[in-house]
Amino acid sequence: MFNLENIVRPNVLKMKAYSSARDEFKGAASVFIDANENNLGSLAGEGYNRYPDPHQKKLKEKIADIKGLSPKQIFLGNGSDEAIDLLFRMVCRPGQDSMLHLRPTYGMYEVSANLNEVQLDAVQLTPDFQIPVLEVLRQVKDTTKLIFICSPNNPTGNLIEPESIETLLDNFDGLVVVDEAYIDFADVPSWSTRLAEYPNLVILQTFSKAWGMAGLRLGMAFASEEIIALLDKIKPPYNINEATQELALKALEQTEQLAYMIEEIVQEREMLVQALPSLDAVEKVYPSDANFLLVKVRNANRLYSYLLEQGIVVRNRSSLPGCEGCLRISVGTVDENQLLFQAISNFK
Ligand SMILES: Cc1ncc(COP(=O)(O)O)c(C=O)c1O
Incomplete structure (x- = not known):
């Protein structure tokens, strides 16, 4: 039986979160001299001399509205990479615990495991990039605290079977x-719709892909209120800067434009799937439910270098077990996709 208290690190259960100046005083005042800010103003623009809301209240309310969740089920991180790292720090005791992931997949699970001195167990996805579930369950140990599943998976592009x-x-x-x-490019519901059924489920999403905000660094984790409260307790207090909070609130007003962009990217993806x-x-x-394609090519290393000579940078994944001979190619604009097609067709 899953019991959150059994898997959270004892020091995390025991510790108190940092209490910021903004937490200790709430209410109306005209003179704020409680946070050692620069009260003369900011060289970056109005308002940036003040620390941002550590709880990202407005942003969480807006995201909750759009996602059909409660704000208390939402954690916001400096990219989902921050959420990945905090999940390790929340449950894995360095030098003792382990995590499991499915290969080939996104590289940061491994980097975070290494950084946090957490043992890494890996199970290879099947040739059609699905999870060999029995093998995974066989590999689970008493010390396994986390299983990472990427769906749609990076770099393979496919959704993982819900079963x-x-x-x-x-x-x-x-x-x-x-x-x-990459869920916004797939035609399936998010696992966030299943949170009520699974107390051990954590979902990661990001503003870096469909929302086009990779430069702002804003990622989300959705989970039970208890898990989110723990992530909030251990995060750096001001992890989402003011500019990001403001710009994300603006972006969240533009869900129609988001839908157009997704539609265009998916159309271009399907064009490339047909043409390449x-x-x-x-x-x-390979079939893709994301905004990139995994493409198996003749002589991947040579084609990769040749494309670079043409000024086109793709991701060479050919050395990853399971992706031998493959390049990962993000869907570009109509013009960029045409340039790519032309360039590959001239490759000898
Ligand atoms: C599967 C996956 N998860 C997370 C991330 C990181 O997202 P963020 O920019 O929110 O840190 C990436 C980035 O490429 C990714 O491919």
Whole structure:
């Protein structure tokens, strides 16, 4: 049976969160000399001399509205990379605990595990990039606190079958983290709609992909109120800066434009899926539910260098087990996709 208290690090359970000047005084006042800010003003623009809201109240309310969640089920991080790191620090005791992920996948799970001195167990995805569930359950140990699942998966682009995720949620007593960085490009509901069923489910989403805000660094974690309260307790107090909070609030008013952008990217993705296999250099285009394609090519290293010479940078994934001979290509603008197509068709 999953019991959050059993898996959270004892020091995290015991500790108190940092209490900021903004936490200690709430109400109306005209002179704020409680936070050692510069009261003369800011060289960056009006208002930036003040610390931002550490609880991101307005932003969480707006996101909660859009996602159909309560603000208390939402954690905001400096990119979802911050949420990944905090999940490790919340449950994994350095030098003692372990995590499991499915390969090939997003590299930061491994980096965070290494940084936090957490043992990393990895299970290879099947040839069609699905989870071999029984093998995963066999690998789970008493010390396994986290299982990371990326769906749609980076770099393979596919969604993970929901039944596999359900089986892991039902049979694993640690946290199952479903990273949905690319979910806006897939035609399926988010796992956030299943939070009420699974107390051990954590979902990650980000503003870096469909929302086009990678430079602002804003990621989300959705989970039970208890898990979110713990993440909030251990985060740096002002982890979301004021500019990001303001700009994200503006962006959240533009859900119609978001839908247009997603539609255009998905259309271009499907155009590339149709067009690329006609090229001599291309052996296979894997199906994608994301904003990128995994493409198996003849001589990946040479094609990668050749594209660089043409001024086109793709991601060479050919050395990853399971992705041999593959390049990962983000869907660009119509013009960029045409340039890419032309360039690959001229590759000898
Ligand atoms: C699967 C996945 N998760 C998380 C991230 C990081 O997102 P963020 O920019 O919110 O830190 C990426 C970035 O490429 C990603 O591919």
